Amino acid sequence: MRGLPCRRSALIVFVLLVTAANAAEQRPTQVTKLRTPKVALYNCPDGAKKLKEVTQQEFVGKQESEFRGPWLIDPKKEVDGSLLPVTIDGKEYCVRLYSVVTDTAITATSECGALVAANTPKSAATRGVGEDCKPNKK
Amino acid sequence: MSEAHAQPESAAPGGGHESRGPSPLTRMLIRLGALFLIGALLFVFHGIRYYLTPWSQAIINGIVKYTYPHTGQKETTVLLFREENLQQLKEPYPVSYERHAMVVDALASFEPRAIFMDFVFMDKRDGIDKLQQAICDAQTAGIPVYVAVIRPMEDPNKTTAGEPKPEKAAANEKGSEKPRPWLFPCAKQVSAQMAPVYAASGVLTYAHRIAYEQRVPANPDAAGDKSAGDEGVRHKRVSGKGVGAKGTDKDTVVEKEFLTTPAFAMASALGKLEAGERQDMEIIWGNGVPKVNTKWMAECARSGSWFAHLVSIFADNPLKTSKLRCPYTRTVSVAHLLLSSNDPELADLVHGKAVFYGAAFDLTGDRVASPVFDELPGVYLHAMAYDNLVTLGKNYKRAEREFLTPSLAGRQISIPLTGVVDALLLLVTVTIVLLVEEPPLPVQKFRKRFTQISPSRKRLVLGLITALVVVSVYFDQSLLAALGLLLLMVAITLLDLVPPAERAPESLQAFVVRRLLALIVPILAVAAFVTVDRGLGLEAALLLIAVPGYFLYRVVVGRDMLFAATAVLLVLASVVLVSPPVNLGPRNVIAYVAFFELARKLLKHADDVAVQYRELRDRHREDSEWGWAQPIMPALDNVFAVCRRTVAVTESKRDSKEEAHARTAVPA
Numbered sequence: 001m002r003g004l005p006c007r008r009s010a011l012i013v014f015v016l017l018v019t020a021a022n023a024a025e026q027r028p029t030q031v032t033k034l035r036t037p038k039v040a041l042y043n044c045p046d047g048a049k050k051l052k053e054v055t056q057q058e059f060v061g062k063q064e065s066e067f068r069g070p071w072l073i074d075p076k077k078e079v080d081g082s083l084l085p086v087t088i089d090g091k092e093y094c095v096r097l098y099s100v101v102t103d104t105a106i107t108a109t110s111e112c113g114a115l116v117a118a119n120t121p122k123s124a125a126t127r128g129v130g131e132d133c134k135p136n137k138k
Numbered sequence: 139m140s141e142a143h144a145q146p147e148s149a150a151p152g153g154g155h156e157s158r159g160p161s162p163l164t165r166m167l168i169r170l171g172a173l174f175l176i177g178a179l180l181f182v183f184h185g186i187r188y189y190l191t192p193w194s195q196a197i198i199n200g201i202v203k204y205t206y207p208h209t210g211q212k213e214t215t216v217l218l219f220r221e222e223n224l225q226q227l228k229e230p231y232p233v234s235y236e237r238h239a240m241v242v243d244a245l246a247s248f249e250p251r252a253i254f255m256d257f258v259f260m261d262k263r264d265g266i267d268k269l270q271q272a273i274c275d276a277q278t279a280g281i282p283v284y285v286a287v288i289r290p291m292e293d294p295n296k297t298t299a300g301e302p303k304p305e306k307a308a309a310n311e312k313g314s315e316k317p318r319p320w321l322f323p324c325a326k327q328v329s330a331q332m333a334p335v336y337a338a339s340g341v342l343t344y345a346h347r348i349a350y351e352q353r354v355p356a357n358p359d360a361a362g363d364k365s366a367g368d369e370g371v372r373h374k375r376v377s378g379k380g381v382g383a384k385g386t387d388k389d390t391v392v393e394k395e396f397l398t399t400p401a402f403a404m405a406s407a408l409g410k411l412e413a414g415e416r417q418d419m420e421i422i423w424g425n426g427v428p429k430v431n432t433k434w435m436a437e438c439a440r441s442g443s444w445f446a447h448l449v450s451i452f453a454d455n456p457l458k459t460s461k462l463r464c465p466y467t468r469t470v471s472v473a474h475l476l477l478s479s480n481d482p483e484l485a486d487l488v489h490g491k492a493v494f495y496g497a498a499f500d501l502t503g504d505r506v507a508s509p510v511f512d513e514l515p516g517v518y519l520h521a522m523a524y525d526n527l528v529t530l531g532k533n534y535k536r537a538e539r540e541f542l543t544p545s546l547a548g549r550q551i552s553i554p555l556t557g558v559v560d561a562l563l564l565l566v567t568v569t570i571v572l573l574v575e576e577p578p579l580p581v582q583k584f585r586k587r588f589t590q591i592s593p594s595r596k597r598l599v600l601g602l603i604t605a606l607v608v609v610s611v612y613f614d615q616s617l618l619a620a621l622g623l624l625l626l627m628v629a630i631t632l633l634d635l636v637p638p639a640e641r642a643p644e645s646l647q648a649f650v651v652r653r654l655l656a657l658i659v660p661i662l663a664v665a666a667f668v669t670v671d672r673g674l675g676l677e678a679a680l681l682l683i684a685v686p687g688y689f690l691y692r693v694v695v696g697r698d699m700l701f702a703a704t705a706v707l708l709v710l711a712s713v714v715l716v717s718p719p720v721n722l723g724p725r726n727v728i729a730y731v732a733f734f735e736l737a738r739k740l741l742k743h744a745d746d747v748a749v750q751y752r753e754l755r756d757r758h759r760e761d762s763e764w765g766w767a768q769p770i771m772p773a774l775d776n777v778f779a780v781c782r783r784t785v786a787v788t789e790s791k792r793d794s795k796e797e798a799h800a801r802t803a804v805p806a
Contacts, residue, residue: 028479036247081227082240082476097479098244108477113436114220116498117463117512120505127231127501 028102031071031086034059035101041086041093045079051093071095073102165780166578173568173737180733181560192457194726195509197685199460200677201724202510203425210525211424215487216469216517217245219497223473231499233257235265239272241495242283244475246276248488252407254284254400256496256504256517258330259321266321274324283322284403286330290350290395291320329397332506332519333418333537342506343537344523346416347396401523404492410527420537420723421522422530423510424466425677430487431464434471438464444672451676460676461512467494467521492528494521535716535723556722559715563708566627567730570704571737573631576783585632596633600703603629607710611717619714623707630703656695663687705731741783748782 034056041052058067066089074092077085083094084102097106160168219233219241229237238257245253253276259266273283320327333345398406401419405411432438450459470487478484496517497504504516511518526534539555573581588596603626610619644652663683671679689705692698705727712725751774758764761771 084479096240096244097477098247098475101480105481106477106479107481107483108471108474111220111222111434111471111473114222114434114471115436115463116218116220116431116469117461117465117514119512120500123501125501127499 028073028084028104028106029075030073030103031069031084031095031100032103033069033101034099036099039095039099041088041095042083044077044083044085044092044094047080047083047094047096070103071100160776160780162578166572166576168780169572169576169741170568173571173740174565176740177564177568177733177737178561180736181564181729190729190732191726192455193680194724194728196456196460196677197680197728198724199423199425199457199510200675200681202422203675203677204681206422206424207529208424210528211428211466211468213251213491213528214467214521214525215250215491215493216465216467216521217241217472217475217488217493217495218469218515218517219472219495219499221498221500223471224499226473227476233497235259235263235269239265239268240476241472242269242272242276245488245493245495246272246279246281248485249279250281250488250491250493252282252284252404252492254286254328254404254492254494254520255325256286256330256400256494256520258286258288260318262321270322270324273322277324282404282407283325284328284400285322285325286400287327287397288330289318290397291318291327326403327397328400328403330400330516332516342421342508342519344401344419344421344519345399346402346418347398350395350397351392352395353390353392399523400494400520401527404524405527408492408528410531412532415532417539418537419523419526420535421508421519422526422535422723423508423522424525425462425510426466427462427464428466428468430468430470430483434474435464435469438462444668447671448668451671456676456680457509462510463512465511465514465518467518467525492524494518494524496520533718533721536721537723539720539722555720559722559725563711563725563730564733566711567704567708567734568737570627570630570700570707571734571741574700575738575741577631581631588632591633599633600626600629604706604710607714611710611713614718616714616717616720619710619717623711623714626703626707626710630700630707652695656691659687659691659695663691701731701734704734708734744781745783748778751778752782 034054038053038055039059040050041054043049043051052067054067058065059069061068071086071088074085074087077092079085079094082097084097084100084106086093086095223229224231224233227237238255242253242255259269273285276283329345329348331345331348333343333348402411402416406413406416427435427438447459468487470484474481475484475488494517496515498515505513506516506519507513508518508522537556540552541555542550542552545551577585603622607619607622607626610616610622666687667679667683670683674682689702692701708727708730712727714720715722716724755775761768764771767774
């Protein structure tokens, strides 16, 4: 009976390790394709400024092109949710998620249990503007 | 049927009063007029229709659920900017132009067929250049972008026909109320205004275009029609200086401008509709939830106990309890679009589809009611209308059709077809009641020839005519179908669907069996209704159990073949009206059947009162005995003579009775 908690702990550690390994496997590591003819590179972390536009030719082009893919994704960098931090030729940029193809698909899964058709209570008030969230700074 | 009072008038006491009554034809016409008037009052003033529309609509929802093809559903996607997305994207309200630009850009990267933005942009603010650029980029990539407006907006550099504005015309506009400038030169403006009327079945009407009026300076050179093509803004200048308004400026004219609605504009661009085929639509709301929606939406399945549901169906509105909380149109959220990469589901939902981009923000209004769903964000109205146009093509259901007829003054009068159709259905209902229950002499004489036909042959004839109507509808031969309906009505009248004379008197056991059935069938029906309602939903329960159950009950237990025949006739008439080329929205058949029942009860009640009156009249023959009513007694004699039934058909002595009536129905 004394060995049981140890076994249980070992099992928990094993499960955590497997989960972590799976998570690491599923995390995208690089941008493999561009989805649009031109992809804009923005500054990080908010993407307010467009720094450069990369064409498909530059991405798949000759060895000497500094924007040649694949682009490595920096998993540690915290950026705006709609952006992906990439390192290109040693420089850091952000690209919009929808504009590139990553080696592993990224799917927004935060929306579960949304109620779309519902009889909302009627309100005798007008919505103000700008509460809670701040506008994106340029 | 008032068989208790069945006795030939010649043999009845007091026949003298009857003989002074109106002729049989006059009676018939008065009865027809009175019943028609009662029916019209009930229908117009919301009587029957008000209470029965939810039930009728619930049945229509059931039919749609099992018959409406999913062609349009596969071609349509709603992109929804949800309240929660604001937080997820750290976006303030109202949504910035930059964010909209990003959304258009993201959508365009999936190459949709077209994009409709269900947002009205009225002001130039920071970041508009980005949205303008994103729309122009999409346009360049061959993706048309439609943007909602609440009034036509003026492109400062162009006329609506796309030509540069001539200086003279521009000068003429000085001093007039100029529309706001159009902010997106690469986008097409479409009207987001909702139609103000509801169609016959209570479903929201979707206008094909919205008319806007404005007063502009009179300019003879610019008069006439101007057009910006089939999809864009259309102008129509109305002649007549200073029409109407107070303090009219006689140098101005009223210009009427038409703006197409999004669904019609997008379907027209798809080549689904010719210009002449566009009329206001009665939307058929798809019934069901696509798999993609069930993945991320809540409460897509019904909850609660069967008993509570059953109680709410009958205590409340049947539509209310069966409404779905997940939409029919495939939906993706803005967060899903912007926070995903390489998601194959997104490509499937957007690539080659018509995307309706709208919002579901709190406290902003823009929600629509529908017979199938709880309140939906307004963008679903446009999406469902487009779905109808893709699925049904030119045979989409019209909220109204108008036909022109010349008036006595030589002008053309526009008559709404729905009004004519409703009046005709009412007239048919009343006519059947009168012709079958109390046929006039010529019909009696003619019908007598058919009395010897066996019941099986009668049913064969009715079945063949019904099949003719069904086949005609199937092959879009509505004229033939209408002819079949007329034939069916005549057949019902002539073949006399009251229990046939050949039927043997009912045995005691048969009587007991019939009464037991009357008790057992409803119990079984309720049990079946609850089971099907629980498993397949209210619509299925109504379609599979309630409607056929009631029909069989009336035929098997009540032996009311006239009810069955009339119900079939009305249903077929409704099918013909919904089918091409008429293509009107579904009619409220239940209301007509209910009125049919009511009309029969009214006739019986009128007969009962008339018999009561005649008995009193026989006892008090002198007008002076009636006191103050003395002066109106002749008029009362006539009124009750009209109310009194002149035909009584009993099962056993049918032929002889008919002969007797044939004699007595003629005024002495």
